[in-house]
Amino acid sequence: MLELTILGSAGSHPGVGRACSGYLVRNDGTALLLDAGNGSTANLQRLVAYRDLDAIVISHRHVDHCIDLIGAFYALRFDPEVGRRIPLYAAAEVHGLLTGLLSSDTAMAFDEVFDHHEVAAGDHLEVDGLSLRFAASVHVAPTVSTRIEAAGRSLVYSGDSAGGPDLVELARGADLLLCEATWAGDPADHPPGVHLTGTGAGEIARAAGVGRLVLTHLAGATDRAQVLAEASAAFGGPTDLAEDLHTYLLV
Numbered sequence: 001m002l003e004l005t006i007l008g009s010a011g012s013h014p015g016v017g018r019a020c021s022g023y024l025v026r027n028d029g030t031a032l033l034l035d036a037g038n039g040s041t042a043n044l045q046r047l048v049a050y051r052d053l054d055a056i057v058i059s060h061r062h063v064d065h066c067i068d069l070i071g072a073f074y075a076l077r078f079d080p081e082v083g084r085r086i087p088l089y090a091a092a093e094v095h096g097l098l099t100g101l102l103s104s105d106t107a108m109a110f111d112e113v114f115d116h117h118e119v120a121a122g123d124h125l126e127v128d129g130l131s132l133r134f135a136a137s138v139h140v141a142p143t144v145s146t147r148i149e150a151a152g153r154s155l156v157y158s159g160d161s162a163g164g165p166d167l168v169e170l171a172r173g174a175d176l177l178l179c180e181a182t183w184a185g186d187p188a189d190h191p192p193g194v195h196l197t198g199t200g201a202g203e204i205a206r207a208a209g210v211g212r213l214v215l216t217h218l219a220g221a222t223d224r225a226q227v228l229a230e231a232s233a234a235f236g237g238p239t240d241l242a243e244d245l246h247t248y249l250l251v
């Protein structure tokens with residue numbers, strides 16, 4: 001059974017008791033970590049040890065999506081029971097950012113801990129029964145949106161995104177769309193090409209015909225109730241705000 005657990009749902013910086021972007025996808029004993037933002041791996045370890053991850057996917061190089069891989073690196077490096085490299089599928093510039101934060105001798109060990117592969121739009125890969133597909137996201141750094149399918153179910157994670165037709169196509173008919181909704185109100189009041197509003201996320205969900213919309217990455221100053229109301233009105237289907245440690249069962 002395909003499962004999605006929210007490990008962190010805050011946008012840009014941790015909130016009060018709320019970690020940054022991190023999502024655990026599980027299916028029949030397979031565990032995949034989708035993004036590793038600030039604090040999200042504290043929640044991950046309640047459920048899955050680092051060494052038991054089958055793969056990690058990182059949507060882009062912004063620290064609220066990848067910085068906890070530094071901690072994961074140290075944990076795995078000194079864990080005598082790992083016995084293998086953990087596959088890491090990351091958008092362009094993630095590897096450079098993370099290794100740049102380590103001293104030069106330690107940076108070389110990064111590739112002994114992680115089996116890094118850069119991913120981009122159009123890539124497709126299989127991780128122990130999970131089928132993954134990537135699309136280009138509209139954002140200010142190279143970013144992928146990810147579709148994951150298993151057991152006849154599908155979920156799509158926008159990554160940070162200003163929306164657009166590629167995200168709609170990737171999300172077409174998905175059972176669950178985990179979509180960023182950083183802001184509320186009129187999109188014209190926010191810089192273009194960076195993030196979505198609640199209305200924007202709802203419009204993506206409606207155009208793609210998804211079964212459920214889960215809103216994440218709300219900025220700290222964003223009115224959560226307003227985002228939910230706007231997205232729900234634009235989508236017209238089941239809409240939730242992501243909450244840390246909540247699990248969705250896709251049955």
Ligand SMILES: [Zn+2]
Nearest residue numbers: 012062064160
């Ligand atoms: Zn972000």
Ligand SMILES: [Zn+2]
Nearest residue numbers: 060062139160
């Ligand atoms: Zn970002």
